[in-house]
Amino acid sequence: MKRVAVLGATGSIGRQALEVIEQHDDLELVAASSGSQPLDGMAPLTQVGGDPVDLLEQAEPDVVLNAVVGFAGVQATLWTLERGVDLALANKESLVAAGDLALAVWQQGGGRLLPVDSEHSALFQCLERRPPETVDSVVLTASGGPFRGRNRSELEDVTPDDALAHPTWSMGPKITVDSATLANKGLEVIEAHFLFGLPYERIDVVIQPTSVVHALVRYRDGAALAHVGYPDMRVPISFALTYPERAQVDLPRLDFSSGLVLEFEPVDHDAFPMLGLARRSGEQGGSYPCVFNAANEVAVAAFLEGRLPFLGIPEVVERTLEAAEGAPAADLDGLIAVDAEARRLAEQALVAA
Numbered sequence: 001m002k003r004v005a006v007l008g009a010t011g012s013i014g015r016q017a018l019e020v021i022e023q024h025d026d027l028e029l030v031a032a033s034s035g036s037q038p039l040d041g042m043a044p045l046t047q048v049g050g051d052p053v054d055l056l057e058q059a060e061p062d063v064v065l066n067a068v069v070g071f072a073g074v075q076a077t078l079w080t081l082e083r084g085v086d087l088a089l090a091n092k093e094s095l096v097a098a099g100d101l102a103l104a105v106w107q108q109g110g111g112r113l114l115p116v117d118s119e120h121s122a123l124f125q126c127l128e129r130r131p132p133e134t135v136d137s138v139v140l141t142a143s144g145g146p147f148r149g150r151n152r153s154e155l156e157d158v159t160p161d162d163a164l165a166h167p168t169w170s171m172g173p174k175i176t177v178d179s180a181t182l183a184n185k186g187l188e189v190i191e192a193h194f195l196f197g198l199p200y201e202r203i204d205v206v207i208q209p210t211s212v213v214h215a216l217v218r219y220r221d222g223a224a225l226a227h228v229g230y231p232d233m234r235v236p237i238s239f240a241l242t243y244p245e246r247a248q249v250d251l252p253r254l255d256f257s258s259g260l261v262l263e264f265e266p267v268d269h270d271a272f273p274m275l276g277l278a279r280r281s282g283e284q285g286g287s288y289p290c291v292f293n294a295a296n297e298v299a300v301a302a303f304l305e306g307r308l309p310f311l312g313i314p315e316v317v318e319r320t321l322e323a324a325e326g327a328p329a330a331d332l333d334g335l336i337a338v339d340a341e342a343r344r345l346a347e348q349a350l351v352a353a
């Protein structure tokens, strides 16, 4: 029996995780948390809002599914990695923001870090834990979001409702907007760098509009392995929670007789500058990825509230990155201070945008 704690249990990933747990006899839900929604006896231990560390200490889970959205998930990621408890990580923002700190405590703790992001779950499976030197490069696929094919001027007047209409995935609002700007793919490039120890120049991105190919690994011998499947987050959630068992999941199998479309397109960096900004912040290192993440969270919230146009999102992020110092944070308190300062700078940039 694996004892599972689900953080962010009321969200899109959290709810799908509860379904997966329900279907596996050897998974036991021991704790659940949310930001503000009630949990009504969902698990033996529950917590609404606040720092999840006390909940986790009491629950003593074998695996923590971190499905909180945004920087708010950082304490749980660091706690889990430090204790050597297995971490099923959906909350990519915590690994992006805490990067080097997270790697250091992961190494100390010695537990498993199992990605739930579908692209990274795909890479984890295709990589089979082979050393980075056997890998030529990895390729993350992106659907391109609802605005794929539009040029910059065609993005001037898009609304939050337009941005929330994702063509292939049904997700929470923040990641859906991130998919529309391609910031999500930028966060994923940084996430892949930290998860798999690869330099940024060996992490590529390509548009694959039907979201059937989740990622590819190009090996040094010329072979390329792809991970394919219909877009359904219950697959990578189940993979992470039942690892290494690869348990039965009752979902439709890939059907080659029903017109599978596997086209690939390059990214339009002029219309979607967030991917390049994220990559640059990753290459700069230090706390720049944390700043990128914080500025993006502020800008996305302002866009959803109607305070910022869609094209203002990269503007705010770029200005914040220019104004920030980017020195590495020594510990969690330092990181929280970097995040807070970046949010302050982003709020200033909002006024100017």
Ligand SMILES: NC(=O)c1ccc[n+]([C@@H]2O[C@H](COP(=O)([O-])OP(=O)(O)OC[C@H]3O[C@@H](n4cnc5c(N)ncnc54)[C@H](OP(=O)(O)O)[C@@H]3O)[C@@H](O)[C@H]2O)c1
Pocket: 007, 008, 009, 010, 011, 012, 013, 014, 033, 034, 035, 036, 037, 038, 049, 050, 066, 067, 068, 069, 070, 072, 090, 091, 092, 093, 116, 117, 118, 169, 170, 171, 172, 173, 174, 175, 233
């Ligand atoms: N959705 C997907 O298909 C998908 C795919 C890949 C990766 N991810 C990643 O998974 C994470 C969750 O995404 P989602 O789409 O499930 O988001 P979501 O639907 O917005 O759910 C977010 C969850 O986080 C909780 N939460 C929000 N603020 C919190 C805070 N300050 N403290 C504690 N809990 C808080 C929410 O609680 P309340 O309900 O009470 O607000 C909710 O349970 C994100 O990092 C996202 O990038 C999602």
